[in-house]
Amino acid sequence: MKKQYFAIVIPLLVIIDQLIKWLVVEYIDLGTEHPFIPFILSLTHLQNIGGAWSIMPGETWFFTLMALIVVVVATFFLVKNQVEWPLYNVALAMIIAGGIGNAIDRVRFGEVIDMFQVKFFEFPVFNFADVLLVVGVAVLFVYYIFIEKEKS
Numbered sequence: 001m002k003k004q005y006f007a008i009v010i011p012l013l014v015i016i017d018q019l020i021k022w023l024v025v026e027y028i029d030l031g032t033e034h035p036f037i038p039f040i041l042s043l044t045h046l047q048n049i050g051g052a053w054s055i056m057p058g059e060t061w062f063f064t065l066m067a068l069i070v071v072v073v074a075t076f077f078l079v080k081n082q083v084e085w086p087l088y089n090v091a092l093a094m095i096i097a098g099g100i101g102n103a104i105d106r107v108r109f110g111e112v113i114d115m116f117q118v119k120f121f122e123f124p125v126f127n128f129a130d131v132l133l134v135v136g137v138a139v140l141f142v143y144y145i146f147i148e149k150e151k152s
């Protein structure tokens with residue numbers, strides 16, 4: 001995918017994230033759960049004032065600053081990289097969009113809106129931006145562990 005497409009893809013992913021969060025805030029009462037895919041996934045409106053798994057509650061500015069640093073570094077790599085593996089740039093775009101999506105929440109609300117609750121095992125409630133971040137980082141790990149390692 002050409003790099004100029006990411007000028008469209010990243011804002012689109014951020015808009016999707018913010019739209020999902022807006023719908024949850026607008027239509028699901030705080031703390032309530034609504035089955036989405038029975039026995040698999042529920043929509044649960046929660047507000048997270050900390051980081052992943054609610055660590056370091058109340059450290060909004062620290063997490064906002066970390067998100068912005070991640071966005072700047074990932075953007076630098078997206079613009080400057082010479083990696084030819086197509087998923088590398090997709091992963092960076094996902095990380096950028098996820099970082100921006102959660103940073104917007106922290107700046108606007110002082111917390112992150114979470115909504116996806118896995119039902120078939122115990123896992124913290126998360127949001128679309130979190131999915132983008134985790135998948136993006138996982139793809140980069142695959143690249144550096146398997147593909148870049150083979151080049152060396």
